[in-house]
Amino acid sequence: MQVKNRHIVGWLEAAPLAVVLLGFLIAPIVMIVIVSFWGATEFSIYPAFQFDNYEFLFGSPVTYRVFGATLKYAFITWALTLAIGFTVAYFLAFHVRSLTMQIALFLVCTIPFWTSNIIRMISWIPFLGRNGIANQTLISWGVIDEPLEWLLYSDFSVILAFVHLYTLFMVVPIFNTMMRIDKSLLEAARDNGASGFQTLVHVIIPLTKPGIMIGTIFVVTLVMGDFITVRFMSGSQRANVGRLISNDIGLLQYPSAAATAVVLLCTVLIVIAILLRFVNIRKEL
Amino acid sequence: MAKPKVGYTRRSLLKTGGAALAASALPSPMLWAQDTKDIVLRQFGTGVSNLNDVANKVKEDLGFTLEMTALDSDSVTQRAATQPDSFDIADIEYWICKKVWPTGNLQAMDTSKIANYDKIVGIFRNGKLTPESEIAQGTAPHTVGFVDGPGGTSFADNETGWMTLIPTIYNADTLGIRPDLIGRPIESWTELLNPEFKGKASILDISSIGIMDMAMVCEAMGEIQYGDKGNMTREEIDKTMAIFTEAKRNGQFRAFWKTFDESVNLMASGEVVIQSMWSPAITAVKSRGIPCVYQPLKEGYRSWGGGIGLSSSLSGMELDAAYEYINWYLSGWVGGYLMRQGYYSAVPETSKNFMSENEWGYWFEGKEATDVITSPTGDTLAQAGETRDGGSFYDRMGAVACWNAVMDENQYMVRKWNEFIAA
Numbered sequence: 001m002q003v004k005n006r007h008i009v010g011w012l013e014a015a016p017l018a019v020v021l022l023g024f025l026i027a028p029i030v031m032i033v034i035v036s037f038w039g040a041t042e043f044s045i046y047p048a049f050q051f052d053n054y055e056f057l058f059g060s061p062v063t064y065r066v067f068g069a070t071l072k073y074a075f076i077t078w079a080l081t082l083a084i085g086f087t088v089a090y091f092l093a094f095h096v097r098s099l100t101m102q103i104a105l106f107l108v109c110t111i112p113f114w115t116s117n118i119i120r121m122i123s124w125i126p127f128l129g130r131n132g133i134a135n136q137t138l139i140s141w142g143v144i145d146e147p148l149e150w151l152l153y154s155d156f157s158v159i160l161a162f163v164h165l166y167t168l169f170m171v172v173p174i175f176n177t178m179m180r181i182d183k184s185l186l187e188a189a190r191d192n193g194a195s196g197f198q199t200l201v202h203v204i205i206p207l208t209k210p211g212i213m214i215g216t217i218f219v220v221t222l223v224m225g226d227f228i229t230v231r232f233m234s235g236s237q238r239a240n241v242g243r244l245i246s247n248d249i250g251l252l253q254y255p256s257a258a259a260t261a262v263v264l265l266c267t268v269l270i271v272i273a274i275l276l277r278f279v280n281i282r283k284e285l
Numbered sequence: 286m287a288k289p290k291v292g293y294t295r296r297s298l299l300k301t302g303g304a305a306l307a308a309s310a311l312p313s314p315m316l317w318a319q320d321t322k323d324i325v326l327r328q329f330g331t332g333v334s335n336l337n338d339v340a341n342k343v344k345e346d347l348g349f350t351l352e353m354t355a356l357d358s359d360s361v362t363q364r365a366a367t368q369p370d371s372f373d374i375a376d377i378e379y380w381i382c383k384k385v386w387p388t389g390n391l392q393a394m395d396t397s398k399i400a401n402y403d404k405i406v407g408i409f410r411n412g413k414l415t416p417e418s419e420i421a422q423g424t425a426p427h428t429v430g431f432v433d434g435p436g437g438t439s440f441a442d443n444e445t446g447w448m449t450l451i452p453t454i455y456n457a458d459t460l461g462i463r464p465d466l467i468g469r470p471i472e473s474w475t476e477l478l479n480p481e482f483k484g485k486a487s488i489l490d491i492s493s494i495g496i497m498d499m500a501m502v503c504e505a506m507g508e509i510q511y512g513d514k515g516n517m518t519r520e521e522i523d524k525t526m527a528i529f530t531e532a533k534r535n536g537q538f539r540a541f542w543k544t545f546d547e548s549v550n551l552m553a554s555g556e557v558v559i560q561s562m563w564s565p566a567i568t569a570v571k572s573r574g575i576p577c578v579y580q581p582l583k584e585g586y587r588s589w590g591g592g593i594g595l596s597s598s599l600s601g602m603e604l605d606a607a608y609e610y611i612n613w614y615l616s617g618w619v620g621g622y623l624m625r626q627g628y629y630s631a632v633p634e635t636s637k638n639f640m641s642e643n644e645w646g647y648w649f650e651g652k653e654a655t656d657v658i659t660s661p662t663g664d665t666l667a668q669a670g671e672t673r674d675g676g677s678f679y680d681r682m683g684a685v686a687c688w689n690a691v692m693d694e695n696q697y698m699v700r701k702w703n704e705f706i707a708a
Contacts, residue, residue: 040696041696044366044367044388056700060704062704062707062708065707065708066707125550126554129554129556130554130555130556131554131555132554149484152556153539153540153556234540235487235539235540235541235542235551235556236490236540236541236542236543236706237533237538237539237540237541239706239707239708243706243707244703244707247702247703247706247707248703249363250359250360250363251359251492251699251702251703252362252363252366252367253696253699253700256700
């Protein structure tokens, strides 16, 4: 009797979360998968079970190019945010000694997040433009004679905006794991004659891996799912998968958008599965 | 009487209210006026004519409330097609009407209730601006302007007395240029793909309109002879897209734009010196003191027209209010307001009463301005002695080469367009 009761209580405790996940995560995904097999006319969609959407998707060379571009953006952004994020977190965690100072500096990192995503992104446009501040400054310094065209509406500007927007997502989890590293381990390394670099490579990085991994998952999923940054920063000249989907939706092609979304979801899940092979996050949480 | 916000509640309230009124032998005008005051009509459409000034004037002149929502063309189409209960009045373009009408979300309007119907410009009635005019390619407004009866689902080819949209606003579009940065005359659509403007050209990312600009360019280049630019074959679509994809890969375009503001910023900042543009965007660039010309081109204009359609769920007093609104719309004040921005009104002669002689001469007749021309919001647009780009109403609307359109192969075109944007 006692045991049975505990069983029921356990189920009841898990129920709210299960219901929320079922209603707001599983059900929509199932719906998207179903719709991806439907057909569309110009102004409506009709239930069907056909592979047209996938056929068109996999049959078009543009799809492969766009998925390639998406992975490229994700990879470059990841590498840059990791380098910057790790450095910032390292500085905060090991070089700044007082806790008050650490918290203060950490809050400074979050200041850009007090404005909206879109504003932070768009404010780059007048800066990078042909007659923008960056070009004017470089010309007045005599570094260049002609304005640099590739500063804006290019892969450069897209990745710049991504790095700017998402580096904090790398800083936070890495900083968090670094703070939990037992300082006596660093002392032990030093006592055993390790150089600063050896300590970094053999002690800090292995212990920070879960934080790196969580940051990686944040950045990769954010970049792969983004469409608005690519649209604005490339002046619609570049595309990633998110833009394919948003174009389809704008043109009322919901089934085709759903099919693309399903393929994107699978891609992201595969990427994350691969990442999780490297580090067991749950062990560290 | 409280003003409920939810449409259904409001409607049912109004219906019962209307029934009660009809039942009483002598409905008091006081009561009627009070009810009118409580009517809220929800209008949505593209930014061009969804103006708060119009809503304010409606409140002042007619007493009821008009709620405006401005969206881009794709979103407008989407909403008209998929969310019929979210609006009472749809302010849409004729090509959108062609797409949306078959969904049954709009109801036809009885032209006998439209006071100025006879004065509406010929373009919207029989397709002819003047009796000698030739009808341009594409979705010409009169081809989707009429249906057979109140419940008609297919378009009629003559004036049946049942209109799908009441025309409100239209214009002839062409390329906008920065004369100061180009420094030589521009005469043809081909210039959009001229390598001279590599990295300094732009086109709009709205498929139904963009494809027409592309077609104007390809035809002007002599690369493609279209049977009908407004209704291309798959082969014609492929060829058109191939030419533009190649240009895109070669870096011809600086950016594509989707909203009015983007086009203004691209032009004003000098990122782009030649691009597809809309008339008020030119005005907006000019009002910043930057030279910008709406360049008439020898191949003619790409034209568009918009109108207001009524949601099929409108009935009773709200429907009457909507008719009242339409009649007011055509009675001149709005027309004058729009014409002073560079658009044309469907009933120009009523608009004339709301414009000064100088304004009428400049905007409609293509004459030299005798005094400073200002926009309805007070920005200076032209000095005395200047004339409008392209000349008079008949010069401009008479040189229309095609109308914005949706084609039979629209879905194919849309997919190809998506590929072009992603290419």
